[in-house]
Amino acid sequence: MSAVIDAHHHDDHAHGPAKGITRWLYTTNHKDIGSMYLWFSFIMFLAGGVMALVIRAELFQPGHSFVDPHFFNQMTTMHGLVMVFGAIMPAFVGLANWMLPMMVGAPDMALPRMNNLSFWILPFASLMLISTLFMEGGGPDFGWTMYAPLSTTYAPDSVTFMIFAIHLLGASSIMGAINIIATILNMRAPGMTLMKMPMFVWTWLITAYLLIAVMPVLAGAVTMMLFDIHFGTSFFDAAGGGDPVLFQHIFWFFGHPEVYIMILPAFGIVSHVIPAFSRKRLFGYDSMVYATSSIAFLSFIVWAHHMFTVGMPLAGQLFFMYATMLIAVPTGVKVFNWVSTMWQGSMTFETPMLFALAFVFLFTVGGFSGVMLAIAPADYQYHDTYFVVAHFHYVLVSGALFSIFCAVYYWLPKWTGFMYSEALGKLHFWLSFIGVNVAFFPMHFSGLAGMPRRIPDYALQFANFNAWSTVGAFIFGLSQLVFLYVVIKSIRGGQKATAQVWDGAEGLEWTVPSPAPYHTFSTPPVVK
Amino acid sequence: MSIATRFVPSGLLLFAVVALAVPASASSGWNMTPGVTEISRAIYDLHMLIFWICVAIGVVVFGAMLVSIILHRKSRGVTPATFHESTKLEIVWTLVPLGILIGMAIPATTVLVQMYDSGGEDMVVEVRGYQWRWQYKYLDDDLNEQISFFSNLSTPREQIRGQSEKGENYLLEVDNPLVIPINRKVRFLLTSNDVIHAWWVPDFALKRDAIPGFINEMWTIVEEPGIYRGQCAELCGIDHGFMPIVVYALPEDEYDAWYAEQLQLARVEDQLMERDWSEAELLARGEKVYGTHCVGCHQADGQGVPPVFPALAGNAMMTGDFDTHMEVVYHGRAGTAMQAFGPVLSPLDMASVMNYQRHAFGDAGSSKRAEAVKPKDIVSFAAAQ
Ligand code: HEM
Ligand SMILES: [Cu+2]
Numbered sequence: 001m002s003a004v005i006d007a008h009h010h011d012d013h014a015h016g017p018a019k020g021i022t023r024w025l026y027t028t029n030h031k032d033i034g035s036m037y038l039w040f041s042f043i044m045f046l047a048g049g050v051m052a053l054v055i056r057a058e059l060f061q062p063g064h065s066f067v068d069p070h071f072f073n074q075m076t077t078m079h080g081l082v083m084v085f086g087a088i089m090p091a092f093v094g095l096a097n098w099m100l101p102m103m104v105g106a107p108d109m110a111l112p113r114m115n116n117l118s119f120w121i122l123p124f125a126s127l128m129l130i131s132t133l134f135m136e137g138g139g140p141d142f143g144w145t146m147y148a149p150l151s152t153t154y155a156p157d158s159v160t161f162m163i164f165a166i167h168l169l170g171a172s173s174i175m176g177a178i179n180i181i182a183t184i185l186n187m188r189a190p191g192m193t194l195m196k197m198p199m200f201v202w203t204w205l206i207t208a209y210l211l212i213a214v215m216p217v218l219a220g221a222v223t224m225m226l227f228d229i230h231f232g233t234s235f236f237d238a239a240g241g242g243d244p245v246l247f248q249h250i251f252w253f254f255g256h257p258e259v260y261i262m263i264l265p266a267f268g269i270v271s272h273v274i275p276a277f278s279r280k281r282l283f284g285y286d287s288m289v290y291a292t293s294s295i296a297f298l299s300f301i302v303w304a305h306h307m308f309t310v311g312m313p314l315a316g317q318l319f320f321m322y323a324t325m326l327i328a329v330p331t332g333v334k335v336f337n338w339v340s341t342m343w344q345g346s347m348t349f350e351t352p353m354l355f356a357l358a359f360v361f362l363f364t365v366g367g368f369s370g371v372m373l374a375i376a377p378a379d380y381q382y383h384d385t386y387f388v389v390a391h392f393h394y395v396l397v398s399g400a401l402f403s404i405f406c407a408v409y410y411w412l413p414k415w416t417g418f419m420y421s422e423a424l425g426k427l428h429f430w431l432s433f434i435g436v437n438v439a440f441f442p443m444h445f446s447g448l449a450g451m452p453r454r455i456p457d458y459a460l461q462f463a464n465f466n467a468w469s470t471v472g473a474f475i476f477g478l479s480q481l482v483f484l485y486v487v488i489k490s491i492r493g494g495q496k497a498t499a500q501v502w503d504g505a506e507g508l509e510w511t512v513p514s515p516a517p518y519h520t521f522s523t524p525p526v527v528k
Numbered sequence: 529m530s531i532a533t534r535f536v537p538s539g540l541l542l543f544a545v546v547a548l549a550v551p552a553s554a555s556s557g558w559n560m561t562p563g564v565t566e567i568s569r570a571i572y573d574l575h576m577l578i579f580w581i582c583v584a585i586g587v588v589v590f591g592a593m594l595v596s597i598i599l600h601r602k603s604r605g606v607t608p609a610t611f612h613e614s615t616k617l618e619i620v621w622t623l624v625p626l627g628i629l630i631g632m633a634i635p636a637t638t639v640l641v642q643m644y645d646s647g648g649e650d651m652v653v654e655v656r657g658y659q660w661r662w663q664y665k666y667l668d669d670d671l672n673e674q675i676s677f678f679s680n681l682s683t684p685r686e687q688i689r690g691q692s693e694k695g696e697n698y699l700l701e702v703d704n705p706l707v708i709p710i711n712r713k714v715r716f717l718l719t720s721n722d723v724i725h726a727w728w729v730p731d732f733a734l735k736r737d738a739i740p741g742f743i744n745e746m747w748t749i750v751e752e753p754g755i756y757r758g759q760c761a762e763l764c765g766i767d768h769g770f771m772p773i774v775v776y777a778l779p780e781d782e783y784d785a786w787y788a789e790q791l792q793l794a795r796v797e798d799q800l801m802e803r804d805w806s807e808a809e810l811l812a813r814g815e816k817v818y819g820t821h822c823v824g825c826h827q828a829d830g831q832g833v834p835p836v837f838p839a840l841a842g843n844a845m846m847t848g849d850f851d852t853h854m855e856v857v858y859h860g861r862a863g864t865a866m867q868a869f870g871p872v873l874s875p876l877d878m879a880s881v882m883n884y885q886r887h888a889f890g891d892a893g894s895s896k897r898a899e900a901v902k903p904k905d906i907v908s909f910a911a912a913q
Contacts, residue, residue: 062698063690069766070833137836143763149740150723150765154659154865156836238741244724245739279602281612309726309761310737311744314644318637325629329622336621339589342596344609349601357597364589368582375632377567377639378575380735381560384726384761448560450730452761455769457688459700461557 016518025120028112029518030097033119035415037094038408040122042484044086047130049477051079056439056473059466062458072456073141074133080144081162084262085169086126088396091404092265093118093176096204099411100180102509102516103198105189105525110182118175125168132158132165143454145255146221148236148247152228159229163222170215177211180204189508191527195289198507199282202289203268206296210257210264213300218254221247245310252303260299262396263363264292266403267334270356272507273410274338277353278345279504284337291330291337298327308379317376324374328367335364350502351425355406358433359399366394369444384454386465387447393440397476398433405432405483410505412490413497417515420490428482435476442468561730564752564777568733570639578632585628646747649715653706657718657725657738657760658872659865660767660824664706666787667717675790678872679704680820681770685828700757703820705774709783710750718744722867723765729758729773737762750777765865767824801876801907807883807900814884817877822885825865830889837865846890850901853882854909870913875906 017023017032027033054075058066067075097115101108109115132139137156140146151159184205188197197205224247227233234240236247267288275282282288304312304320312320338360347353369391373379382388405428413419446465451458458466497514508527512520562572600606654665658678665676682703686692695701708714718727720738728735732748750756758773778786819828826832830841840846845853857878860868869878879901886901 062694064688065690068833069769070836073763073766073768141766147724147763150763154723154765238739242741244741278596278600279608280610283611284613284618286613287618309735310739311742314640317640321636321640322633325633328629329625332625333618333622335589336617339592339596340617341612342593342600344606344611345596345600346602346606346608347597347600348603349597357593360593361590364586368586371582371629371632372575372578375574375578375636377571377636377643377733378578381571381575381730381733383735384728445558449557450561450758452728452759452769454763455759457699457769460694460696460698 028116030101030109033115034094034097036119037090041087041091044082048079048082048087051075053477056470060470062460062463069456074139076454077140077143088262088400095407096180100183102520103201103507105508105521106187107521109179110187111179114175115179118172121168121172125165128161129165132161148244152225152236163226166222167219170219173211174215177208180208189524189527199271200268203264203292206292207261207264210261210296214254214257221250248307252306256303257299262400266400269403269407270359273352273356273406274341276502276505278342278347280345283340288337291333294330308376309383321376328371331367351429352406352410354429355402359402362394362398366391384452385447386443386451386453389453390440390443398436413501414514414516416491417497418490418494419497420486424486431479435472435479438472439469439476563731563733564750565732565748567643571733574635646745650712652715654717655727657720659722659765660771677704700772702774705776707776707786709780710753710777713747713749715747724762725760725764726762728761729756731756735761753777753779801903810880810883811887814880817881818884841889846886875903878906879903
């Protein structure tokens with residue numbers, strides 16, 4: 001049977017993409033789908049960014065300035081949901097689509113049609129999510145964490161659409177994860193044993209398992225919300241015998257692994273870029289794999305560190321405090337390994353490397369505040385203040401997002417066949433680096449000084465910090481237009497890229513020409 | 529019987545002036561406040577300890593990075609080394625951080641255990657969160673409430689809208705502050721009437737969620753008299769940013785005097801109910817009640833924020849049947865932000881605010897107006913429920 005198919009489709013293998021719109025609608029090609037994921041996530045990044053700027057504009061000065069508190073709450077909620085489910089996660093899936101098959105020497109993803117489906121769900125789900133803002137009663141206004149009963153009994157009607165959108169986004173993620181696992185486990189080139197897999201492949205493999213484990217939990221949580229809202233159940237309604245805190249337990253059982261879903265692939269990316277530009281092999285490959293696995297395991301038993309103030313018993317507080325502190329150990333191992341990789345290397349500082357170095361530096365800063373937050377008694381003072389906002393933006397913006405920029409600059413020549421403009425890339429880097437720090441560093445101070453998060457107006461002593469944060473946010477936001485320009489310019493043309501692109505880079509993706517042909521590795525390479 | 533007391537006695541005002549001149553909570557403005565309790569200082573020390581440990585680790589890690597960036601760069605013509613693993617090093621940088629973490633965990637555990645030791649209190653205050661205000665009830669030895677009152681934001685809307693200059697305690701000021709004595713162990717019981725709120729006063733290092741259907745507890749012993757300010761710390765809806773907390777910590781004798789005065793006032797208010805109220809009196813009182821309880825949603829001009837918060841102006845209910853109006857105010861509207869005010873407002877306040885609403889948004893001034901609603905009507909309505 002397979003012989004027949006082979007013969008029949010023989011000349012299909014040589015053809016390029018279909019013409020016109022159908023190329024994108026029907027495509028099962030991992031590179032096309034990867035590009036669509038990346039463009040989609042960039043659009044969502046801009047949309048979520050505009051919402052962030054609305055928030056920052058309102059907070060520039062104390063007092064009511066532009067938007068009323070109801071709309072403000074919709075902005076914070078939608079900003080969080082769009083950035084997490086629309087920008088960061090799809091961007092990593094896009095990178096996985098583009099790079100995983102090339103890194104393991106496979107011709108495509110294992111399940112190409114499902115790949116098409118998992119992408120095309122996204123635009124519709126996201127459109128539905130964002131459309132809630134225009135519905136009667138306004139969009140979701142209870143924070144991306146959706147705590148009941150604010151998100152159930154007290155929610156605007158549009159919450160139902162948000163729930164459905166989350167179901168769809170979750171289904172898309174699960175399909176993507178299944179596809180990634182199937183590809184990595186079944187389609188590696190001969191000779192590529194597990195412990196020879198590139199780090200990006202390893203981290204994505206583990207991430208995909210996390211996704212499969214926790215996306216159904218989120219689906220369960222929002223389904224219970226749906227039932228409470230429409231079908232008369234009382235899962236989270238104390239008046240009906242339910243438990244509002246149960247929602248938080250379920251949400252964070254998803255939520256904490258979720259934050260690692262957004263950072264493990266980032267670990268993979270910088271584990272490629274730092275060796276390439278240090279011209280030295282990654283230090284401690286094995287320990288990196290073990291550290292990633294332990295982080296993934298630990299991420300399942302720390303969720304209640306988000307809930308230190310809900311009134312858990314002492315034993316519970318202690319358990320979650322110790323477990324959370326423990327995560328710092330494998331995280332530290334990774335940082336030490338990256339620094340040792342640079343040590344006595346021969347470093348150059350092209351844009352990807354700048355982003356990778358900034359990642360190590362600023363992610364570690366976020367890790368420090370993470371350890372502080374892990375200390376339960378101190379968390380009574382930090383919790384739900386801007387200190388937490390500073391923490392997670394350091395790990396997510398200068399962590400996850402910087403790693404995505406890093407990856408795009410690193411692999412862009414392979415995708416387009418042209419070098420990007422190094423000068424503009426560096427401009428983008430420095431503006432982003434300055435913007436991020438001016439925006440988010442003062443939030444540590446406003447938080448410690450006592451400013452709660454998610455408030456549309458604040459007491460006068462927080463005014464200076466907030467003014468700085470707003471200035472930084474606008475610098476950061478506007479500098480992303482430079483990024484857009486650099487990418488478009490490099491698609492249009494420029495200096496031709498070689499197959500190797502970076503002299504220190506290693507891996508199968510650098511053995512194919514630049515731009516990578518529409519079909520690569522139709523016959524698998526052999527890995528020694 | 530729950531009677532709201534709404535007058536800050538003059539002695540307290542005097543004290544406030546003195547306390548303002550000598551600010552007790554000297555917040556540095558950049559860092560966590562050390563606060564004014566044993567626990568808050570312990571937490572501050574913990575915070576600084578961990579901060580400095582992080583700084584030290586940062587100096588080592590970022591220092592090594594910086595050295596590499598400066599010395600080990602290609603432009604200096606270095607050839608890269610080839611080492612790429614060392615089990616010994618991996619073990620070292622697993623065990624050393626583990627040791628440091630254990631060093632942090634020990635003091636953290638000690639403080640936590642201390643915070644959980646909530647027995648032996650001298651008094652109990654129930655803190656109840658509402659959208660968007662706090663209610664404080666002082667429970668006596670048999671845990672019956674004696675004094676109970678609401679604490680609302682008192683910053684004028686003009687300041688928020690930028691129509692007048694913002695005061696020093698902008699958004700951190702309330703009409704009726706919580707009053708507690710210093711040097712006594714005060715135990716707080718927290719719960720909520722609607723969504724989850726969180727009660728937080730940084731100077732006491734107390735933050736705990738107020739959850740509907742649940743009772744959380746925490747305690748404090750404040751050591752210095754003063755005025756301490758905090759805010760709701762859990763997103764609780766539109767006016768989450770506008771439900772601050774103000775605590776007056778008084779010397780014991782002053783507190784005892786205040787408490788006695790409040791008990792007295794509560795009794796007087798009971799008698800007020802019996803009196804015959806003129807319509808003008810009710811309207812004046814009703815305007816105040818409207819300003820604290822209704823204006824957040826229905827707005828000062830009664831236009832609301834449709835469709836979430838319906839307009840009262842021109843609403844048929846304002847001119848219609850008195851019982852329907854009472855029904856909604858007393859029981860609220862299930863599933864919406866309109867809460868049941870029956871348990872919240874005294875009959876006197878409910879009668880006043882209904883009169884005010886009907887007067888301001890109904891057929892104001894017209895001679896068709898029905899007779900005023902009297903507190904006694906509310907009492908009989910409540911009895912029939
Ligand atoms: C050393 C590692 C880390 C530790 C010990 C840590 C610890 C914590 C703790 C204790 C909180 C709860 C704070 C509170 O609400 O009071 C928190 C919040 C958060 N962390 Fe981390 N964290 C770490 C790394 C990360 C990473 C890698 C990410 C994501 C890439 C992340 C994302 C977040 C987010 C999104 C929140 C806030 C969620 C919300 O409430 O909206 N953290 N972290
Ligand atoms: Cu977490």
